[in-house]
Amino acid sequence: MTTSTARVRLQPDTRREQLLDLGVRLLSTRSLEELSIDLLAEEAGISRGLLYHYFGNKQDFHLAVVRRAVADLLAQTAPPDLDDPLERLRAGEAAYLDYVVANHEGYLSLVKGAQGGNEALREIYEETRAALTERIFADPDGLVEDTPAARLMVRGWAALSEELVLDWVRDPHGVSREELLDALTASLPALVAVLP
Amino acid sequence: MTTSTARVRLQPDTRREQLLDLGVRLLSTRSLEELSIDLLAEEAGISRGLLYHYFGNKQDFHLAVVRRAVADLLAQTAPPDLDDPLERLRAGEAAYLDYVVANHEGYLSLVKGAQGGNEALREIYEETRAALTERIFADPDGLVEDTPAARLMVRGWAALSEELVLDWVRDPHGVSREELLDALTASLPALVAVLP
Numbered sequence: 001m002t003t004s005t006a007r008v009r010l011q012p013d014t015r016r017e018q019l020l021d022l023g024v025r026l027l028s029t030r031s032l033e034e035l036s037i038d039l040l041a042e043e044a045g046i047s048r049g050l051l052y053h054y055f056g057n058k059q060d061f062h063l064a065v066v067r068r069a070v071a072d073l074l075a076q077t078a079p080p081d082l083d084d085p086l087e088r089l090r091a092g093e094a095a096y097l098d099y100v101v102a103n104h105e106g107y108l109s110l111v112k113g114a115q116g117g118n119e120a121l122r123e124i125y126e127e128t129r130a131a132l133t134e135r136i137f138a139d140p141d142g143l144v145e146d147t148p149a150a151r152l153m154v155r156g157w158a159a160l161s162e163e164l165v166l167d168w169v170r171d172p173h174g175v176s177r178e179e180l181l182d183a184l185t186a187s188l189p190a191l192v193a194v195l196p
Numbered sequence: 197m198t199t200s201t202a203r204v205r206l207q208p209d210t211r212r213e214q215l216l217d218l219g220v221r222l223l224s225t226r227s228l229e230e231l232s233i234d235l236l237a238e239e240a241g242i243s244r245g246l247l248y249h250y251f252g253n254k255q256d257f258h259l260a261v262v263r264r265a266v267a268d269l270l271a272q273t274a275p276p277d278l279d280d281p282l283e284r285l286r287a288g289e290a291a292y293l294d295y296v297v298a299n300h301e302g303y304l305s306l307v308k309g310a311q312g313g314n315e316a317l318r319e320i321y322e323e324t325r326a327a328l329t330e331r332i333f334a335d336p337d338g339l340v341e342d343t344p345a346a347r348l349m350v351r352g353w354a355a356l357s358e359e360l361v362l363d364w365v366r367d368p369h370g371v372s373r374e375e376l377l378d379a380l381t382a383s384l385p386a387l388v389a390v391l392p
Contacts, residue, residue: 116312159359173344186390194382
């Protein structure tokens, strides 16, 4: 009976975390606009009032869910323990692709919100992209030399990766998953090689 | 006195074109949100009522100005008469960079509106990007072979170009204009070379 006791005595923080997890699951197949407090209340079987207690308002609730969603993205794309730096890069791109496929609607609405001028979403989006690209410069094998020009190019590569992945998810154009990952991986050193 | 006679007898279509030109000039240093019917009326020295007569409503006015602005972008970036296909590509990128520098605020607000889910702006933005990338496949020297995978990659390259140009305009990171143009130009064949 430990489980039911735990359920009853759940700490507020733990409860909030569970609600955030549920929000992230709901967001995976929905846009942020479609993710309402009402829907979360219904799915969680608790009152709207309690949700407002945990999250303040709809905007704060959305930001908390998006922060949790991008924390999941960063965790899932963490560089794996592989010897070859290009294999590490490829594994990260594969995890990013899988994340976008599994959370397509929610990820798209983060991108749209961030690009469309929602400043709070833009901040989260920029922090996430910075964390993802920082890994390239933090790679122990120094895949890319850390220069201002290389940082500019890596930002461009990140934009290219996002465009290719979102385009490919919409329509693979006859390109296989493996071919896409090969191209995404090989494009980084190819782009860095054209720098002055 | 031909000039003043012409001014008085101006045809409605010509007058509308002049107002659009003025709208495009005003947009170059402003976002779409800042470009109001009131401002255009003041700058043109005509009544708001007459502007509504020409453009219907604010949304239609904005779309007409944006369509004119991207027509200018396409005209200014038309491939020049140069023998070397990479020189043609570089000249197009230089014209694109100059356009973004000269029309920064307006261009940024088109990108934001299009990415943020304004469907009418998104359509104009996508058509413009399609027209720009189509030139690559229409190049008489066949710079890039026309395959589905190459089309996917050229879309990625367009996203990279936009990101690099907008980033560079915000902060050049010590990269000179010539170095940026060299990198933008060389990146296309480098990316196509990594395709399967």
